[in-house]
Amino acid sequence: MESRFFIAPEQLEAFEAAARTGSFSAAARALGKAQSTISGLIGNLEIDTGLTLFDRAGREPKLTAQGRALLNDVRSLLNSYSRFEAKSRSLNAGLEESLTLAVDESAIELTQLVEALERFYQNYPTVAVSLLHASGDSASRLVREGKADIGIVLSQSDYPEDFDFRGVGNCSFVLVAGATHPLTTLAQVSIQDLHNHLHLRISASSDPTSLPENDLSDRIWYLESYSLFMSMLTAGLGWAFTPLHIARPHVERGAIKVLNTDFQLTPYPYCTDLIWSRRKTLGPAGQNMIDEVSRILSQQATEPA
Missing domain, CATH: 1.10.10.10 (Winged helix-like DNA-binding domain superfamily/Winged helix DNA-binding domain)
Known part of the structure; x- marks a missing residue:
């Protein structure tokens, strides 16, 4: 032996x-x-x-x-x-073994999220973190079903009764189209002009009507991936309301253009909320994750323009 x-x-x-x-x-x-x-x-x-x-x-x-x-x-x-x-x-000490975040990229700039995650890791290096892509209201659904501990979402008018939430920042949207799109040749874009062209929207596959936008076109395509979404826009296929933090680098390199309109856009900016369920008590790591994301977004909101 x-x-x-x-x-x-x-x-x-x-x-x-x-x-x-x-x-x-x-x-x-x-x-x-x-x-x-x-x-x-x-x-x-x-x-x-x-x-x-x-x-x-x-x-x-x-x-x-x-x-x-x-x-x-x-x-x-x-x-x-x-x-x-x-x-x-x-x-x-009662520390969670892991945390799962459902993240809507519309609601937070990814560099800000990474900064918050870096600070969280310094505080809780033993806690495993999973990040789920969650467009539209799918983050709320994942939290409600217990598949995510915390959601980072665009603010909704009404949350389930067993939800807690914290408003942590805001996110501006702009109306854009690819640099070669016919709409970019117009000095001002009307609602009828938008009706005449394809509208691209980010949405969870489970609910293509989840985004808080008016339907300004009879032709709408729904996508979950922002990488594909921006590739289609830059190719000149369609127009979209897009978070400024996602549109900015493409605008700066001239791939897409912000459109001027002759009508009042629906209320922008949207607020960014953190949501979690009261049915599942967050431990110290979960509370710290909320605090770190809140701190990063509040710092951004108070920085001079």
Whole structure:
């Protein structure tokens, strides 16, 4: 039967510190232990593994070929052990193991979302995060069905009674068409002009009427993907109401143009809300995620134009 041995984390820690610092005495100082303790831990590790990890012939011990071969694996094990300890402490403290966010790209600039996620990760590195694409009102549906913990959405006039929400910012929309589209040749665009051309809309497949827009054309195509949506616009296929933060880079490079109208647009900007269900209590990580997204969007709202 194959023999097995038990390697204590302290042995691996002593070995890695000695390899990193270049001596047993420096490792002892780095770990706050006596040099004799470090020597004993490494000696026991060599006995347990049956390997000579350090050559002690010189003034300072040097890693052997066997020691060098094991060093990266030891560091990987120590990192895993540290993550295990941190996650165990977090779970004991009531911290969520994971969070799922349903994100409507219309409601938040992705660079802002990434900034909030970076700050969240600094606070809760052990919490796994899943991001779901959720156009239209699909974010609300995902939260209602328990498939998402938090939704980032364009504000709705009415939420289910068991929802909580927080208004965190706003999002401006503009009327645009591709630079080669016939509408861009008009000094002012009328409602009838829009009726004569294809209208592109972002919407969840489950509800193509979910966006808060008036139907200004008899010809409407519904898409879920903003990447395909913008590709179609820049190709000159259709016009659309588009979030300014998504349209801006395409406008700046001249691929699409903002249209002037001779009528009053429906109420813009829209508000951005964070939503979650009262049926599922958010733990400290969920609360922090809400706070970080709120902080980023509120900072943006107060910056001078």
